[in-house]
Amino acid sequence: MSFMDQAVAARRAAQELATLDRATKDRALHAMADALAAAEAELIAANEADVARAREAGTEESIVDRLKLTPARVAAMVQGLRDLAALPDPVGDVVRGWRLPNGVSVRQVRVPLGVLGIIYEARPNVTADAAGIALKSGNAALLRGSSSALESNRVTVRALRKGLEAAGVTPDAVHLVEGGREVTTEMMTARGYIDVLIPRGGAGLINAVVNGSTVPVIETGTGNCHVFVDAGADQSKALDILLNAKTQRPSVCNAAETLLVHRDIADEFLPRAFEALRGAGVTVHGGDDVRRFSDEVVPATPDEFDGEYLSLDLAAKVVDSIDEAIDHIRAHTTGHSETIVTESRDSIARFTAEIDAAAVLVNASSRFVDGGEFGFGAEIGISTQKLHSRGPMGLPEMTSTKYIIEGSGQTRA
Template identity: 45%
Template sequence: MSEVVTKGKKAKQASFSLMDIPTNEKNKALEKIAKQLIADIPFLLSENQKDIDEGKAKGLTESVLDRILLTVKRIEDMSTAIRLLINLKDPIGEELERIEKENGLLIKKKRVPIGVIGMIYEARPNVTIDAATLSLKTGNAVILRGSSSAKHSNMALLQSIHQALEQTKIPVDAVQLIEDTSRETAKELFNLKDYLDVLIPRGGKNLIETVIKESTVPVLETGAGNCHIFIDETANLEMAKDISINGKTQRPSVCNAIETILIHEKWFELYGLKLLDALTKQKIELYGDETVCKAYPSAKHATEEDWSTEYLALTVSVKVVRNVQEAIEHINKYGTKHSEAIITSSSEHANLFLTKVDAAVVYHNASTRFTDGFEFGYGAEIGISTQKLHARGPMGLPALTSSKYFIYGQGQVRE
């Protein structure tokens, strides 16, 4: 039996014992993991160094190496995040619905664990800890498959988790890592329908598209973010500047950063140059449509491709539109259904935009950077969903749960 199938079977078995594990046992296990990580810092750092050395030898870029890197601070942060997770309400067992039928049947719809979660991810070893601890808190078993570039780090982190779980009632098989990081094990996971209840890809566009295309296991899609700000005719200049700069510069490499600014033609006539100057001052590179380039010669010419590009850098494309309707159409054509904002003083235009733009999160007069589980008060998140089924937007603990109907009778049969 292959590694994937063997581990899949064990995970399924573990998921049955997790079905009714009490909250305090889960929290105790999380506490043990938080402690073990700190105790294992020297070991984790030395194993991480192997990945870094191999990565350098392979010529990985600085930014990828930085994603792989573990430091004392980063391990301490993982431990702190676990303690925050302990304090979050356990969603399992929550009564979602209660129906009492005339025939005496009592129907309760309750939150239950999903079962076994498969996680496929790139580089970042912190996903190993996030996925393991969020899965435990929600009573799910998890199978982790990281990338070869963080292999030593992931195996070391798993060892810490297992050492912690051995001191608890939770079976160590609740968290497993696929050690063989070849393409074949990913393919096996895509078709592990007998043991996996959901597959979650975390990483770049290519990874996510491959998983969606090839997986027969249901996928929770955490998508890319080609986010927009539309500055309407009646937008306040200072607000438009602040939100544009914040949306682009506060952390350019993340999915809720903005990539295109759409501007109402009348506003552009009055304030366009002031806004573009403010952006340029922040060292933001501009790609503009014809109107923008004509008015602001230092902007480069945007091509059709720019409107679909998630720059993830200090670059933004700018387009002048005739009205809110054109802005909505542009966003629904090029957006990735993530986070979209309108800056306007017109509540009518705001309502139209918020209703008609098809995205997980829509904003009136605020920065798209707020799309985040912590900002929403959900605590830890497993990702931001850009699909429409199951969970949309920041996915907190409830996204890792399912529901089940419990029906209590006294011998009722159907007429």
């Protein structure tokens, strides 16, 4: 099927999905889970072929690891679909409602977005996750996975579609979009066919989609997250939070990348911090302001304060004041998650008001900025844009609304 054939089929499917009741969708999710579980051996064999191809092509082991499916990972994909069935259905929720002075009633009701386009990188589990989230929120999904995961994605989508059919739901709810780069361009310009594009992956992918799309995009993910240890910080809290935000899972977007320390406590805090970080295998990068505390601090280039390491590396800097910390974060933030550690009410008030990011944290690890931790139960990504949805996106974020207006013949004067 060509991409445009898939897009037309998805658009038609979306009309059907929009009016499905929750029970039908939940039955379909369990049927998708059953079909995926039944395809486990086939999926693992297909994935072995993908992994072998990636290794032949000289792919880094860290990426091969993301690509790789084990029985445990397949079981997690299956369970993810079942967990979605247990979540509330956002479609049909009345967001608000009121009566006009003339008696006309107005209700704003959640409806699906329509057709979601998801463009993502190596991890084949995203295929099942995204398809399930789309279905539960009443949307059709056009899934554009990485070519490196093609065999795995084909088996997964075939199984999901089989499950949909078994539940009496149109299999055109889910499509795997195949083909060369020109197909990505077709997706990005498929206005009227795709209602929203969500890129999931590295900064390169996200920027390419943001800049090339005429379809509305929800930007996800890059996080140059700062931890500012204020003069008024409880230093043991600061150490715990810094270590957790940096090392609990360094490869993700809500991990800390830059440490800012107020000059008034730098002499005391930085030696402790550097020792603890060294113990956790973290390499600190910085300028003379921090290198004087440790020989092991690697000189940092200025652009290291702009990017994500996504590894056991951390940029560090001493600031003279909360003003300088705020200015630094404003200049370098990607708008994801920014943390202050302080006991000062004034500093908390200023930092939470003046820092503009999806999440601003006070005395807590930025690793909490996550759909699962928030209790959303499912997450399609973390939005770092301000339009539509900001922060972790669960099922309600995959909906739009419509106004249903009922009268008894009223006209406007």
